[in-house]
Amino acid sequence: MTSFQKTVSRAPSGAVPEDEQRLLAEGEALENFKTVVKSGTPIQPNKVELGISVGMGKFGPIYRAMFNSYNGSIHDVNVYLLKNVSRLPDEQLVKLTSLLKSNIAAGAHQNVVSLCGLSTVGSDVMLMWEPLHQSVLRGVLRESRCARFGTEPFNMASFLSSERLAAIAIGCCNGVEHLLKKNVFPTHLSTSNVLLAERGIVKIGGFGLAEHHALDMTTESAPTKLRWMPPEYFKKDQKMIYNEQTMLWPLGVTLWEIFSLGGTPFTSLRQAQTFIDAMRDGSAQLETISYCGEAVTQLLSTCTSHIPEARGDIRTIIKRLECISADAKTQINLCYREDFPYLPIITPLEQQDE
Known part of the structure; x- marks a missing residue:
């Protein structure tokens, strides 16, 4: 058996997996989300200049943006702004946490759509991606x-x-x-x-x-x-x-x-x-x-x-x-x-x- 694996049930569409059901039952959805956010690469919000909106994701708007990196160079990025995260229903929050956890775990690689960093801004969370308009x-x-x-x-x-x-x-x-x-x-x-x-x-x-x-x-x-x-x-x-x-x-x-x-x-x-x-x-x-x-x-x-x-x-x-x-x-x-x-x-x- 290979060292990397994950077991999933063929649950009906929309059903909540067992690990997510546990978090819902224990009422720990928001705290778990905050823990996952802290595990990501932090960025300073003032380093990001939002441009035009290019779409609406499942959890908030997506923007083209410029990132003023710490060495002075400027990078074209996309920002996915997760709006009012703390107000999301627990079921949505658990799903969002699971998705975000995968992207943080993936890290950076030239052949993978990479999450560059993230930041909490009030009740919103800013996710900075390498350019998605490809x-x-x-x-x-x-x-x-x-x-x-x-x-x-x-x-x-x-x-x-x-x-x-x-x-x-x-x-x-x-x-x-x-x-x-x-x-x-x-x-x-x-x-x-x-x-x-x-x-x-x-x-x-x-x-x-x-x-x-x-x-x-x-x-x-x-x-x-x-x-x-x-x-x-x-x-x-x-x-x-x-x-x-x-x-x-x-x-x-x-x-x-x-x-x-x-x-x-x-x-x-x-x-x-x-x-x-x-x-x-x-x-x-x-x-x-x-x-x-x-x-x-x-x-x-x-x-x-x-x-x-x-x-x-x-x-x-x-x-x-x-x-x-x-x-x-x-x-x-x-x-x-x-x-x-x-x-x-x-x-x-x-x-x-x-």
Whole structure:
């Protein structure tokens, strides 16, 4: 058994997990929240200059801001202002505490959406994030299809090169590896919760408050997690343990999204119940990406094995991707032709839930 794991019940949507129920029963929600806030990296509020509002999150407004750091440099950041925290109902406060705890535990990493610091301002709490107004990977992948450069004919099936796709995949894996080491599980991992920052650096979200759509920065509908969840999730009357092997399944689906240029996973299983049944009986398989070589196909098959122990480990996955990167043009053949086999994009399937 891997050293990092977390057991979760397949409770009905909206149900409160057991650890949160205990805090509610003991009436310690606010004190526990304050303790978690104190464990984060403190910032001085007067170092932050709020700019325009860019959205409304679940717990308050989100702003673009400038951070005047202690060495005199100025940084572009986002601020999530949690309003009147002490007045939140205990159930919401417990949920907020759980989410914030994950972000603090994750710490800083170049491939993770990082919480830079926080501060209490009266009854509000200011969370300072690295910039969130970045491109969402899913959109970039889909928009990259069949790019035309000026009046020249199509040469490549994507403006993202084979090498770039491999680098994006490795960046995603590096971010997930870091989170697993911190015992943080990005349970909403998909390309819709991955950002592309400056210089094309990949940033993993989908955990705690670092979920792009949870911050409501866009009006685009967020995919549900159904088609990214591992088979273990669908076992009836059984608790699922989040661990390295469990997380390799959604990572594998995310890698498939990258190499398929934003395709929708499991499109051969159109009905939600049909998909769930196939996950339970072990017949659900990702569609083969015909322009990818054997190394990519085998890697995706390994990550999405219905036998958790057969999925390997994240470090081995990264090494295999590095080998693919060294021969990227062969393993990911993006030479364009009129009948280039793009995988389908079917947005309604991505919105399916149980």
